[in-house]
Amino acid sequence: MPLELIPECDQLAQVLHPVFLQPYPLAHLLQNASKSLFPDVRVDSCLYNFDMSYKNIVFFSIRAINIEYFRKKTDVMRKLLNEELKRLTVESFKNSVKLPLVVILDNVRSLNNIGSVFRTSDAFRVEAIYLCGITAKPPHKDIHKTALGATESVKWEYFERTLDAIHELNTDGYEVCAVEQTVDSVMLEKFHIEKGKKYALIFGHEMRGVDQEVVDASDKSIEIPQFGTKHSLNISVSAGVVLWEFYRKMGGIINP
Numbered sequence: 001m002p003l004e005l006i007p008e009c010d011q012l013a014q015v016l017h018p019v020f021l022q023p024y025p026l027a028h029l030l031q032n033a034s035k036s037l038f039p040d041v042r043v044d045s046c047l048y049n050f051d052m053s054y055k056n057i058v059f060f061s062i063r064a065i066n067i068e069y070f071r072k073k074t075d076v077m078r079k080l081l082n083e084e085l086k087r088l089t090v091e092s093f094k095n096s097v098k099l100p101l102v103v104i105l106d107n108v109r110s111l112n113n114i115g116s117v118f119r120t121s122d123a124f125r126v127e128a129i130y131l132c133g134i135t136a137k138p139p140h141k142d143i144h145k146t147a148l149g150a151t152e153s154v155k156w157e158y159f160e161r162t163l164d165a166i167h168e169l170n171t172d173g174y175e176v177c178a179v180e181q182t183v184d185s186v187m188l189e190k191f192h193i194e195k196g197k198k199y200a201l202i203f204g205h206e207m208r209g210v211d212q213e214v215v216d217a218s219d220k221s222i223e224i225p226q227f228g229t230k231h232s233l234n235i236s237v238s239a240g241v242v243l244w245e246f247y248r249k250m251g252g253i254i255n256p
Contacts, residue, residue: 115146
């Protein structure tokens, strides 16, 4: 941002100028001077050093002021700071209300895909993930690479056979839906979610999809509409699309 476009620059310079010669740490002086002008904003002191010219110190002082101040002045979009995202702690997440939704990974090969599904499931507060067959289990560095800690927040279980996971969920009253292209699949946008009902979604192998015996054991199949030449989506993309649609229809449970 050019110096002349910041109207507060001259004002801040007047405050900073008399203190530069004082025998105190520069960072401390900059913070105090900035606070005297803008009591509700922050200054990041690590941006400063004694080798800076006076003009550059003023410039970086302005840049270091919390950008929210300038957003109000100029009405431009900005990225939110991490502390503004209202992120739950792992403990708060575990104690929070969840979507009545379980994700089943049926022989998913890629550890990066597994981690991505964990991260997406965390975002929409999915109840649990069931890892089945060859699907790898945390902890693993390649899962962590894309999960970014979501393996600590989202509950998960491992089943050697996907059919055993389906049986357990059916017994607990879940409607199990394979996300797959079948002769009688329901398009995602037309899938009706019943209030008070619990669901489980199965996502399959990157090449083979959901195994046929698993499809046969499912209550329904859901298909993501596609209009290109491939009619194939990466499993982590499919999970994001489907989980968002379920959240959109069920989200009042966790975000009334």
